[in-house]
Amino acid sequence: MTxxxxxxxxxxxxxxxxxxxxxxxxxxxxSFNQNEFEEKVARGFRFVQDNHSVSTRHVLRGLHYxxxxxxxxxxxxxxxxxxxxxxxxxxxxxxxxxxxxxxxxAANGHQLWIPPGFAHGFVVLSDVAEFLxxxxxxxFPEHERTLLWNDPxxxxxxxxxxxxxxxAKDAAGASFxxxxxx
Numbered sequence: 001m002t003x004x005x006x007x008x009x010x011x012x013x014x015x016x017x018x019x020x021x022x023x024x025x026x027x028x029x030x031s032f033n034q035n036e037f038e039e040k041v042a043r044g045f046r047f048v049q050d051n052h053s054v055s056t057r058h059v060l061r062g063l064h065y066x067x068x069x070x071x072x073x074x075x076x077x078x079x080x081x082x083x084x085x086x087x088x089x090x091x092x093x094x095x096x097x098x099x100x101x102x103x104x105x106a107a108n109g110h111q112l113w114i115p116p117g118f119a120h121g122f123v124v125l126s127d128v129a130e131f132l133x134x135x136x137x138x139x140f141p142e143h144e145r146t147l148l149w150n151d152p153x154x155x156x157x158x159x160x161x162x163x164x165x166x167x168a169k170d171a172a173g174a175s176f177x178x179x180x181x182x
Contacts, residue, residue: 002030005040008100012093013086013118014041015102016074016111029109031076032134041113045072047134055124055131060164062121063087063147063173067180070116072136080129081105082122083159087147089181090117097176099156106130117182119147121170123158145180148173 004017018029037045053061063085065071075084085101103125104110114120122131146169149156153176158164174180 002033003036003040008102008112010086010088010095010098010100012115013100014113016041016113018109018111020109031109031111032074037074042072042115045115045136047074047136049135049138051133051135053131055129056165057124057127058160058162058164060121060123060149060158060166060170061131062170063119063149064121065089065119065145065147066137066140066143067145067182068143069137069140070182071139072116073114073120073133074111075104075114075120075122075131075133076109076111077104077106078130078132079106080124080126081107082124082126082129082131084112084122085120085156085158086112086114087119087154087156088117089119089147089179091181093117097154099154101156101159119145121149123160123164125159146170146173147179148175151176153177 006015020029
């Protein structure tokens with residue numbers, strides 16, 4: 001097998017560590033294999049869209065989700081490093097309202113599987129980061145929602161000093177207590 005899968009503090013969110021083959025020429029790893037994903041990570045998902053984001057240090061994107069047609073996301077970094085976060089918005093879940101985070105970087109090659117039902121965001125820790133993700137459904141702007149990145153009821157420690165750079169829609173995100181949830 002070419003990946004090692006670890007459960008995070010939220011069982012359904014999984015950290016994927018690929019086997020990286022390195023030598024004097026550089027490195028190689030398989031970034032996605034549908035059969036292995038279904039066997040070791042999650043069954044029954046089909047990816048329909050790939051997204052690529054480029055951001056500078058301390059840019060925070062999120063916490064985004066689609067209230068209808070929720071997206072599962074398989075996320076990774078190909079340049080730089082980010083702190084990636086998922087917040088459980090599934091009211092029936094034993095981890096409802098909790099968050100989990102992981103450092104993803106080009107150097108470690110780690111990926112995070114975030115199933116549908118979670119708000120997702122990340123903050124850039126390096127000078128620049130290129131962030132890629134596969135989504136299980138298309139983007140529907142009319143269904144997109146934003147959870148407030150610094151809501152004290154959630155209490156995410158983003159691991160940066162000072163305030164991040166955020167978009168207006170992220171600054172205007174809903175508090176956890178008033179957010180639409182699953």
